[in-house]
Amino acid sequence: VRALSFVVGFLAGLTFAASSVHAGTACEAAPPSPEKTARATAMAERTLAALNQGTDEVSLIARVGQDLSRYGLEYSHVAFVVRTAQGWSVVHELNDCGTANSALYDQGLIEFFSDSPAKYQAGVWRLTPTTQGRLKRALAGKTASRLHEPSYSMVSYPFSTQFQNSNQWVLEVLAYALAPEDEVATRQDAQEWLKAQGYVPTQLEIDAPTRLGARLAKANVSFADHPPELRWSGHIRTTSVKALVEFLKTAPDACAKTDCPETTVVLP
């Protein structure tokens, strides 16, 4: 388990910002600038061209919502991208305005890159045809919703069903698609299968004052689902894009090519 601490600075900052940031407050409208929209559209066009080079029906796509490079992480958020009759659609879980809830969304590539990314860069990972087929049925049917937990925590524990973050939803749907038929019906099934397959989450080191401050200030951060022995020692394990991709590299028949190579799309 790799020890990381990228959440610490942010969580510590929140303890000082608590007077102005209240959990679950109403959202404020703040339209993005036309310049950002143009950049997001250009990025979406490049990604579309990359996706259209192949015949895949479902791939994984990730974005750089924030700069985590100093922690050895490139991407912050992963989703499925699905070919439909109307073009490509991103299917992903989004946290609802800093509240403790999330929902599943179908969005265009422009929306995917409109969320003030730290860098206009996308990673795309191709999957085997079998995995794509199972994913496409799962995402179009009830499985996607059945494996979604609306109770959201940014640092959800990967082996608990109490909360779920966006990357964890993708991982659990992938578990459904990769496991033998009828082996994964519930989130608990998915987590048990992932554990049995040796999935290793990312570990963050977060001290007690920071955890307390974050919990008081942010509705979308909770540590209640973490095992006490890990929680009280400050070892917070959660699902990152990197952990997910590393798992895919070891899972048989997951990726279209050995070692699950990334196709990188960058807007200069």
Add this chain to the structure above:
Amino acid sequence: MTRSFSAALLALTVLCAPGLSQAERLADPSTASLMVSTLVVLAPVSVIAAGSTVVDHSFKSFSAALKGETSWTVTKIEDKEGVREFTLKARNAQNVLTLSVPLAHANTTNVQVRSVLTAKPLGENSYVFTQGATTLGVLVSPDAGLTHSRKRP
């Protein structure tokens, strides 16, 4: 023959955004919250031949006009129910283009009659309209599937 085009630039609406600073918002390691903009194509592109007969609704026809001419001169400006309509004429004077820009954004620009706008392709399915270094807006083909947002029940 003069051909007339009308199109709406993307209207930018934010579903919601948390009351956090930019730095705090960016600090979410696993997901972006719903500060995603909702991009709405206000109307399909219409291509109108001389007179008022609609002969085409496709982005393809609109795109052909923009590929043929990148410089457009503003000939008329009119405010209508939350949008400002800019009537643009191509340098060759054969094509006329009407762009609807959300008024809130239009007010931040300095586009006037006789201003010259530039239309530049962002890819196969979109164009950006600029005046100098100022971006007026983005036009996206409604058929490309690049912009949509649906919350699942």
